[in-house]
Amino acid sequence: MFHDFAGRFEYSGSAITGVVHIGIAIGIIIAMYKLFLSLTTEFFATFGDIFKKRLRANPPSGKRKFMYYSLLSFAPMVLWLIPTGKNGFLYSLLFKTAYNKTLFDDGIFFLITGALLLLAIKQLNLSKNDKSINLVSALVIGFLSLALVPVSGLSFIGGVFCVLMLLGVSKKLSLRYAFVLAVPVLVVMGVIEICTAANPAGIVAIIFGLILSAAVSFICVRLLHWVINKDKLKYFAYYDLGLGVLTLIIGIFQLILR
Numbered sequence: 001m002f003h004d005f006a007g008r009f010e011y012s013g014s015a016i017t018g019v020v021h022i023g024i025a026i027g028i029i030i031a032m033y034k035l036f037l038s039l040t041t042e043f044f045a046t047f048g049d050i051f052k053k054r055l056r057a058n059p060p061s062g063k064r065k066f067m068y069y070s071l072l073s074f075a076p077m078v079l080w081l082i083p084t085g086k087n088g089f090l091y092s093l094l095f096k097t098a099y100n101k102t103l104f105d106d107g108i109f110f111l112i113t114g115a116l117l118l119l120a121i122k123q124l125n126l127s128k129n130d131k132s133i134n135l136v137s138a139l140v141i142g143f144l145s146l147a148l149v150p151v152s153g154l155s156f157i158g159g160v161f162c163v164l165m166l167l168g169v170s171k172k173l174s175l176r177y178a179f180v181l182a183v184p185v186l187v188v189m190g191v192i193e194i195c196t197a198a199n200p201a202g203i204v205a206i207i208f209g210l211i212l213s214a215a216v217s218f219i220c221v222r223l224l225h226w227v228i229n230k231d232k233l234k235y236f237a238y239y240d241l242g243l244g245v246l247t248l249i250i251g252i253f254q255l256i257l258r
Contacts, residue, residue, distance in 0.1 A: 001103060001247065004254075009099050015201040018193030020213040025186035027217025028179050035176055036183070042067045062132070066173075069138035070180050076142035080150075091150050098152035104255055107248025109153025114240030116162035121234055123165050131168040133177060140167065141181070149185055153247075155240075157182050157224075175228060179221065 003009070029036050042064045060068065080091035087093040097105055123129065131137075141160055148159040157178045164174035201209070227233055 001106065003098060004101070004103050004106075009101050011095070011099055013193050013197045014199040015194045015197035016199075016205055016209050018190040018195075018197065019201060019206050019209040021186045021190035021193065023210040023213030024217040025183045025190070026210070027214040027219075028183050028186075028221055030214065031218045031221035032176070032179055035180070038063055039067050039070070039180065066133060066177070066180075069133045069135070070177065072135070072138045073142040073145065073181055074184070076139070077145060077149075079146055090146075094147065094150040097150075101258060102251050102254045103247045104251025106153040107244050107246075107251050109151060110240055110244030110247055112244075113153070113155050113158055114237045114244055116159060116166075117233060117237035117240060120162040120165040121237065123168075124171065124231075127168060129165060129168055129170050129174075131170065133164070133169060133173060137164060137167045137169060141177070145181070145185075153244075156185065158240075171228060175225070 042061075046064065046067075080089060082090040084090055084093045087096070097109075141163065144159060144163055145156065148154050148156045160178035160181060161174045164177060165171065169177075227236060
């Protein structure tokens with residue numbers, strides 16, 4: 001929305017944007033360090049079991065299955081490399097929704113995010129949601145992420161959380177899975193933005209941006225945990241729906257005037 005009102009309809013990367021994305025990932029890791037430490041341990045332990053030829057001797061633990069499925073969810077993202085002619089690759093085509101001179105589609109996607117939140121809340125009221133992550137849910141999230149990451153107005157963490165909830169996965173696992181997937185996505189985005197930046201950033205801006213974004217990210221993760229645990233997610237849904245309606249109305253006027 002800021003880009004639209006500022007008249008920035010062409011994307012020109014800034015190194016500080018990449019730094020902020022990496023800082024957000026660091027904040028998530030700090031806020032959930034026990035989970036990431038556990039998954040990292042399982043990741044390297046898997047290679048140890050392969051080397052010692054004992055991978056098939058024992059069934060994988062719940063933590064290792066979680067790690068396997070989170071890696072599997074990244075596999076469909078290779079489809080972003082599908083060529084789309086003059087628009088480059090599929091990712092760049094979807095990414096242009098943020099720079100298409102109208103907020104009409106952003107409003108629609110905000111409304112979709114709000115609707116997903118309301119459906120997830122309803123699912124909680126109707127079901128125990130005691131399922132674990134499985135092959136189907138991991139693949140569903142993988143293909144869903146093709147749109148959740150680059151499309152303006154959609155929330156990656158919110159979308160992953162809501163869809164897993166609708167698939168019957170427990171609230172705790174759904175939120176953890178969403179954060180685990182978000183970290184590498186944010187880091188890769190940040191690195192690419194820094195390497196391809198048209199506007200470099202000074203060392204002071206980098207340090208300040210990294211610390212500030214990590215701190216805000218940490219607070220937001222804690223706040224989201226509180227919102228979900230206290231069953232106040234509906235207010236976040238109302239916010240998305242209200243913002244979606246406002247953005248959609250602005251987008252309609254933009255289509256008429258332009």
